[in-house]
Amino acid sequence: MYDIPHHTQETAVTDVKIKAKDVQVYYGNNHAIKDVSVEIENNTVTAFIGPSGCGKSTFLRCLNRMNDTIDICRVEGDILIDGDDIYDKRVDPVQLRAKVGMVFQKPNPFPKSIYDNIAYGPRIHGMARNKAELDDIVERALRRGAIWDEVKDRLQAPGTGLSGGQQQRLCIARAVATEPEVLLMDEPCSALDPIATAQVEELIDELRQNYAVVIVTHSMQQAARVSQKTAFFHLGNLVEYDDTSKIFTNPEDSRTESYITGRIG
Numbered sequence: 001m002y003d004i005p006h007h008t009q010e011t012a013v014t015d016v017k018i019k020a021k022d023v024q025v026y027y028g029n030n031h032a033i034k035d036v037s038v039e040i041e042n043n044t045v046t047a048f049i050g051p052s053g054c055g056k057s058t059f060l061r062c063l064n065r066m067n068d069t070i071d072i073c074r075v076e077g078d079i080l081i082d083g084d085d086i087y088d089k090r091v092d093p094v095q096l097r098a099k100v101g102m103v104f105q106k107p108n109p110f111p112k113s114i115y116d117n118i119a120y121g122p123r124i125h126g127m128a129r130n131k132a133e134l135d136d137i138v139e140r141a142l143r144r145g146a147i148w149d150e151v152k153d154r155l156q157a158p159g160t161g162l163s164g165g166q167q168q169r170l171c172i173a174r175a176v177a178t179e180p181e182v183l184l185m186d187e188p189c190s191a192l193d194p195i196a197t198a199q200v201e202e203l204i205d206e207l208r209q210n211y212a213v214v215i216v217t218h219s220m221q222q223a224a225r226v227s228q229k230t231a232f233f234h235l236g237n238l239v240e241y242d243d244t245s246k247i248f249t250n251p252e253d254s255r256t257e258s259y260i261t262g263r264i265g
C-alpha cells in the first residue's frame, strides 16, 4: 500500500539523540500529551503521524521548548538531549532553539534580504568574526538548503520575493545556519506544490546525514518516503513507535492499523 523506498530501510548504527520520559502536556485543563516516552535517534528522520488534534505538534514543540511561549501550556516529565535536561532552569531557550532548529508549516522568511535571513541567527550567536566569515556561513547554509544556485546572484533581494518552495528551502537554510543538531519540521510541505515537495523531501533525506530530523506530517505517503522511524499518536497517547517499514506494513496496535488504512482520522 505504501511505497517504502529502499534508502529508508537502511538499518544504520544509530545513537539516541533525544530521550523523552513520562512527558505530560496540559493547556489549562486540556491534557494534550499523556505520558509519552520515546527515544529519538541521531541521523534518522522520525515522522510523527496521527489524526488531527492528537498532539503531534504539541509534542514536537516540547523538543525545543516552543511551548514556553504559550501561557496556558504546562510541560511535565523529562526531555533530555545528549543526556542533558532541556527544561533545566539553567538552559537558555534561545540557545536551545539554535541547537534544535525548527521549520514551520508556512514558509515564514523575515522581511529582509535573502542574505540577512540567513545571517540573522549567526549574528545573534556571534558565530562570525568578520564579513568574510559571515559570507561563508551564509553560502554554506544556502547550499545545505539546496537553494544556493537559485539565489546566489540575488542575495540582497527580499526573501519574501521567492516562490513558496524556495521560501521553505530558505527557511530550512536559515534553521541550519546556526549549526543545529536537531531539526524539527512541522508539516514543512503542506503549503508546497508536488515539485517543491519533492525537492524538500530530497533535502530532508540529505539533512539526516548531519542531524536528527523530526517531521510532523499528515501525509502517510510522505512519512513512508522520508522517514526511517515513525511515531503514531492518538488522543494524546503515543500508541506505537517503530521502524517506518514496520508501522506501514505490520503495525502492532489496531489503532495504528485503522489509521494507516484510513479507517480513523
Ligand SMILES: Nc1ncnc2c1ncn2[C@@H]1O[C@H](COP(=O)(O)OP(=O)(O)OP(=O)(O)O)[C@@H](O)[C@H]1O
Residues within 6 Å of the ligand: 027, 030, 032, 050, 051, 052, 053, 054, 055, 056, 057, 058, 059, 070
Ligand atoms: N496554543 C494552544 N492553546 C490551547 N490548546 C492548544 C494549543 N495548541 C494545541 N492545543 C490543543 O492541544 C491538542 C493537541 O493539538 P496539536 O495541535 O498538538 O495536535 P496535532 O496532532 O498537531 O493536530 P493537527 O494535525 O490538526 O495540526 C488539541 O486538543 C488542541 O486543541
